[in-house]
Amino acid sequence: MNRVQQLFARRQRDILNIYFTAGFPGLHDTERIILALARAGADLVEVGMPYSDPLADGPTIQQSGQRALKNGMTLPLLFEQIRAVRLKSDIPLVLMGYFNQVMQYGEQRFIDHCVESGIDGLILPDLPLYEYEQAFREMISRAGLSISFLITPQTPETRIRKVDELSRGFIYMVADASVTGARSGISDKQLAYFGRINRMALKNPRLIGFGISSRETFEQACRYANGAIIGSAFIRALAEADDVERAALNFVRGIRGEVAAG
Amino acid sequence: MIAIDERGYYGEFGGAFIPEMLYPNIEELRNSYLRIMQEPGFEREFRALLRDYVGRPTPLYLAERLSEQYQASIYLKREDLNHTGAHKINNTVGQILLARRLGKKRIIAETGAGQHGVATATVCALMGMPCIVYMGAVDIRRQAPNVARMRMLGAEVRPATSGSQTLKDATNEAIRDWINNPEDTHYIIGSVVGPHPYPDMVARFQSVISEEIKAQLREQAGRENPDLIIACVGGGSNAAGAFYHYLNEEAVRLIAVEAAGLGVDSGESAATSVLGSKGIIHGSRTLLMQTPDGQIVEPYSISAGLDYPGIGPLHAHLIASGRAEAIPITDDEALAAGYLLSRREGIIPALETAHAFAALEKIQFRRDDVIVINLSGRGDKDLETYINHFERFKSQNT
Numbered sequence: 001m002n003r004v005q006q007l008f009a010r011r012q013r014d015i016l017n018i019y020f021t022a023g024f025p026g027l028h029d030t031e032r033i034i035l036a037l038a039r040a041g042a043d044l045v046e047v048g049m050p051y052s053d054p055l056a057d058g059p060t061i062q063q064s065g066q067r068a069l070k071n072g073m074t075l076p077l078l079f080e081q082i083r084a085v086r087l088k089s090d091i092p093l094v095l096m097g098y099f100n101q102v103m104q105y106g107e108q109r110f111i112d113h114c115v116e117s118g119i120d121g122l123i124l125p126d127l128p129l130y131e132y133e134q135a136f137r138e139m140i141s142r143a144g145l146s147i148s149f150l151i152t153p154q155t156p157e158t159r160i161r162k163v164d165e166l167s168r169g170f171i172y173m174v175a176d177a178s179v180t181g182a183r184s185g186i187s188d189k190q191l192a193y194f195g196r197i198n199r200m201a202l203k204n205p206r207l208i209g210f211g212i213s214s215r216e217t218f219e220q221a222c223r224y225a226n227g228a229i230i231g232s233a234f235i236r237a238l239a240e241a242d243d244v245e246r247a248a249l250n251f252v253r254g255i256r257g258e259v260a261a262g
Numbered sequence: 263m264i265a266i267d268e269r270g271y272y273g274e275f276g277g278a279f280i281p282e283m284l285y286p287n288i289e290e291l292r293n294s295y296l297r298i299m300q301e302p303g304f305e306r307e308f309r310a311l312l313r314d315y316v317g318r319p320t321p322l323y324l325a326e327r328l329s330e331q332y333q334a335s336i337y338l339k340r341e342d343l344n345h346t347g348a349h350k351i352n353n354t355v356g357q358i359l360l361a362r363r364l365g366k367k368r369i370i371a372e373t374g375a376g377q378h379g380v381a382t383a384t385v386c387a388l389m390g391m392p393c394i395v396y397m398g399a400v401d402i403r404r405q406a407p408n409v410a411r412m413r414m415l416g417a418e419v420r421p422a423t424s425g426s427q428t429l430k431d432a433t434n435e436a437i438r439d440w441i442n443n444p445e446d447t448h449y450i451i452g453s454v455v456g457p458h459p460y461p462d463m464v465a466r467f468q469s470v471i472s473e474e475i476k477a478q479l480r481e482q483a484g485r486e487n488p489d490l491i492i493a494c495v496g497g498g499s500n501a502a503g504a505f506y507h508y509l510n511e512e513a514v515r516l517i518a519v520e521a522a523g524l525g526v527d528s529g530e531s532a533a534t535s536v537l538g539s540k541g542i543i544h545g546s547r548t549l550l551m552q553t554p555d556g557q558i559v560e561p562y563s564i565s566a567g568l569d570y571p572g573i574g575p576l577h578a579h580l581i582a583s584g585r586a587e588a589i590p591i592t593d594d595e596a597l598a599a600g601y602l603l604s605r606r607e608g609i610i611p612a613l614e615t616a617h618a619f620a621a622l623e624k625i626q627f628r629r630d631d632v633i634v635i636n637l638s639g640r641g642d643k644d645l646e647t648y649i650n651h652f653e654r655f656k657s658q659n660t
Contacts (some may be wrong), residue, residue, distance in 0.1 A: 075555060
C-alpha cells in the first residue's frame with residue numbers, strides 16, 4: 001500500500017487535501033509549504049506541476065502556474081524538491097498535471113521518478129479513461145501508484161462505475177460543472193448529486209473538489225464524502241502571504257476550525 | 263488509405279484528451295454529428311445556405327498571367343469571394359445548423375485574426391443566437407477592424423488575458439467557458455483542431471471546397487485531378503477542405519504551406535511540422551511546438567491566422583506519413599507573393615493565403631502541370647500590414 005492507500009485505510013472521514021502549485025510563489029517554496037501543511041494537519045497534499053495551458057483550471061491556478069514557470073520550475077527540479085520533503089515527512093503526496101507533461105518526460109521515466117522520489121499518486125485531468133486503459137494502466141499498477149479520475153454531476157452512472165474500477169486511492173468528485181476556483185458555496189442541486197453518489201456504494205473513497213474554500217464548505221463536503229480538496233482558496237492565501245509557512249499553518253487551522261496562530 | 267477511426271485517430275494522431283467536465287458535450291457531439299450531417303433535411307438546409315447566403319460555388323479561376331510566369335496551369339479556388347471574405351464561413355454555417363439540432367441556445371468561439379470570429383458572429387446574427395467570441399488581448403489590439411465587425415454583428419468579444427494572450431489562449435478560454443456552461447452552449451471551433459470529433463467534423467464541412475474543385479476542373483480542364491494542390495496551414499481547415507476529396511488520390515501531390523515567420527531557425531516561427539514534436543494541444547494528440555518539458559511554445563508569424571503552435575491531427579498524419587509535403591515560407595516571402603498576386607492578377611490575398619502563393623517559388627513541378635491553389639481569404643483585413651511594407655515591395659518586377 002502506498003501512503004494514500006494507508007491514509008484511507010486508517011481514516012475515512014474529514015480528509016483534508018490541500019492543492020498548491022509547485023514553485024509558487026517562490027521557486028524554492030515547495031518544500032517549506034508541504035512541510036508546513038503536514039505540520040498543520042493536512043492529510044494529503046496535491047502538488048500541481050505548473051503547465052502553460054491548464055485547460056481545467058480557473059484564473060487563480062493558471063496565474064500561479066505562470067508565475068511558477070517564470071520562476072524556472074521544471075519537473076526534474078520538482079522531483080528534487082519532493083526528495084527533500086521525503087527526508088522529513090511521510091505525508092501522502094499526489095502530483096496533479098496535464099498528460100502532455102508526462103508524455104514529454106517519458107511515461108515510464110515519469111512513473112519511475114515518481115516512485116523513487118516518494119510520490120504516491122497522480123491526477124491527470126485530461127488523460128481519458130480509454131487512453132489510460134490502453135497503455136498507462138499497466139505501468140501505474142506495476143509501480144503501485146494511486147491514480148484518481150474525476151466525476152462530475154453530468155457523469156452517467158455506468159461511467160462512474162468505470163471510474164471506480166480504474167481509480168486507485170480515491171475518486172476526485174468535481175462539485176459542480178466548472179473550472180477550478182469558479183464557484184463557492186454548495187447548492188441544493190449539488191447536495192442531491194453528493195447523495196446520489198453516496199448511495200452508489202463505490203469501492204474508492206471520494207474527495208470533493210472545486211468550490212471548497214472555507215471551513216463551512218469543507219465541513220459540508222465532509223458530510224457527503226470522505227473529505228475535500230481545497231486549491232484556489234489556498235493559492236490566494238499564499239499569493240498574499242509574506243511568510244508562506246505561517247500562511248499554510250493558518251490556512252489549515254482555519255479550515256479545521258482551530259484558532260489561527262497570530 | 264487516409265481515414266479516421268472511430269476513436270478519432272488518423273494513424274497515431276487525434277483522439278480526445280479532455281477533462282471529464284467536457285466529456286458529456288464531446289460524447290454528445292461524437293454520437294450525433296455524422297447522423298445529423300447525413301439527414302436529408304440538414305444537407306438541404308446546409309447546401310441552400312452555402313448557395314444563397316455564402317455565395318457558393320466559388321469560382322475556379324485559371325490565372326493566366328501567373329501561369330505564364332511559372333510555366334504551369336495555375337487555377338485559383340476563390341474562397342476569398344465567400345461572404346465574410348474567407349473559407350471560414352463554410353464551417354460556421356454547418357456548425358450552427360448542427361448546434362440548433364442539438365437544442366443549444368448559446369454559441370462560443372475562439373479567434374486569432376478575427377476571421378473565424380466574424381464568420382461565427384455572422385451566422386449567430388443570421389440565426390438570432392447569442393455569440394461570445396474569445397480573442398487574445400494582444401490580437402484584439404492588432405485586429406481592430408475585425409473586432410469592430412464582430413461587435414456590429416452583435417457578438418460579445420471577450421479578451422483572453424492568460425498566457426501569451428493570442429490564439430492558443432483564446433482557445434483555452436473558450437474551452438473553459440464550455441466547461442462552465444456544459445448544457446446550453448455549443449463551441450464552434452474554427453479549424454481542424456481540438457478533440458475528436460472536431461477535426462473530422464470541420465474537415466467535412468470544409469470538404470465542399472475540394473468537391474467543387476473536382477467538378478470545376480473536370481469541366482474546365484477535362485480532368486478531375488490536378489497534379490498539385492497548394493494550401494496554407496495554421497490549424498489547417500482550408501487545406502483540409504481543399505485536400506479532402508483527393509486524400510486517397512495518390513497521384514495528386516498535396517502541399518501544406520506553413521508560416522516560417524522570420525525564418526525556421528530564427529526562434530520566431532510557426533513552422534510546426536519542422537519545429538514541432540508529438541504531444542497534446544487543445545485535446546488532440548498531434549504535432550506541436552513545445553519545450554522539452556512539454557510547455558507549449560508561443561509561435562510567431564506575420565499572419566495571425568497561421569500564428570498557432572499546433573497543427574490539426576489530419577495534417578500531422580499526412581506529413582508524418584509522407585502523403586503531404588510541408589513547405590515553410592517566411593514573412594517576407596509571403597509579402598512578396600501577396601504583392602505579386604495583386605499586380606499580376608488583380609487579387610489582394612489574405613496574408614495567410616499569400617504564404618501558399620510563395621510556395622510556387624519553392625516547389626519543383628513539370629511544365630504544364632495543373633496546379634490548384636486554395637485562395638482561402640482576401641486581404642482587406644491585412645491592408646495595414648501590406649502598406650507598412652509597401653516601400654520594400656512596390657518596385658517588384660511584374
